[in-house]
Amino acid sequence: MNSPPPTQAKRPLNVLQKAANRLVSVRLKNEIEYKGKMSNVDPYMNVILTDAEEFENGSKRANYGKVVIRGNNVLYVKIEDRL
Numbered sequence: 001m002n003s004p005p006p007t008q009a010k011r012p013l014n015v016l017q018k019a020a021n022r023l024v025s026v027r028l029k030n031e032i033e034y035k036g037k038m039s040n041v042d043p044y045m046n047v048i049l050t051d052a053e054e055f056e057n058g059s060k061r062a063n064y065g066k067v068v069i070r071g072n073n074v075l076y077v078k079i080e081d082r083l
Contacts, residue, residue, distance in 0.1 A: 016041045016077060023080040024049070028073045032056050036067065045071030
């Protein structure tokens, strides 16, 4: 019985760093969500978004030029499929 070849484990920070300049959704622990282009992420998972929009309960609350999100507030980051 042949087992499939081992796959390289993906490190979350590496995946996010490779997604620089892509659209992402960042969900915070307080249930607020930001969507925008991720310009940078650091080892503490601090995220910088440009052209960011703020959403609460699915409805847009505000538009921002640039947002800095502290990593310890992040619940998850979703990389969007479209550019």
